[in-house]
Amino acid sequence: MASGRQQRHELGQTLMLLARDFHHRLSADLKQRGVEGVNASHNAVFLYLGRNGASRAVDLAGAAGIRPQSMMKIVHELEAMGMVERHPDPADSRAKLIDFTARGRAFIAELSRSTETVWEQYAAILGKGSMRDTIANLNTLLQGGDETDGG
Amino acid sequence: MASGRQQRHELGQTLMLLARDFHHRLSADLKQRGVEGVNASHNAVFLYLGRNGASRAVDLAGAAGIRPQSMMKIVHELEAMGMVERHPDPADSRAKLIDFTARGRAFIAELSRSTETVWEQYAAILGKGSMRDTIANLNTLLQGGDETDGG
DNA sequence: CGCATTTAGTAAGCTAAACTGATGATAAGA
């Protein structure tokens, strides 16, 4: 039992294992409903594409915290899978704007559904109230950490 | 603002980003005090060596959830760095028992200190009480996922 | 005891996902 002082030493472990646990549960749920072919690295695109007007590879890379070259690879894979398509940017002929295809949007819906399922699984352990509080606190930590960061 | 319903969709993001944030802070703190040369994968050894009598490569691999061959590589690296040393197991001449060197133990102390520093950073955002509750809840989630909790 | 099976460590090579470095085309600014 990680009580009191001990939990501090295991903080990193807790966070890492929980992130892994979530990923496990999400993958299991997606697989169960027959949604496959998308891996962890592809997730960055689904998470960030369209947010804050991010629609170029370089923007996605910035949001995901990886290099543009790495993001390109991911985008190419998703393009080959028919999840996204790219069009030339009318405002900048160097750039290409990335958009979801219908298939990509359908996948996002599935992802959302599975994420909610995992949320419910967790809520079944903690109770909805504690679950909400806990995740809200984690978000607070993230925001508190970003404040100095010029993200 | 991730309020109410919205936070469910961002659950995975929250967990992943927080794990990353922790790692960032920990690395920064370690670097600041001049502790370097140990990477993320080495961490598994520092986390699990000695726990539940885990002192062979195969045990560490099991605890860390990776293959013995992968753990061997990590152990060899740490051995080259003078963090651990290996002696033949008197009870099993196939096996070798892994032990921390003085240097390895010193590193653990640094790691512990840095982890506590990050804990305090987080506690400064949430307040100690909320921080404790939050992490306790996360640990509950992890145990709830395992159910077969022997440790 | 002798032999099959399992287990611990090791080696070689593969893959995935990030990285660095460099290039060509375009944009933006002096």
Place this chain on the structure above:
DNA sequence: TCTTATCATCAGTTTAGCTTACTAAATGCG
């Protein structure tokens, strides 16, 4: 115009895991 910065891209490298395959030792069975 010329220079520098930016977007996409190509090529090669690193890292951390994987699978396959092997040796040596322990274990279990007849």
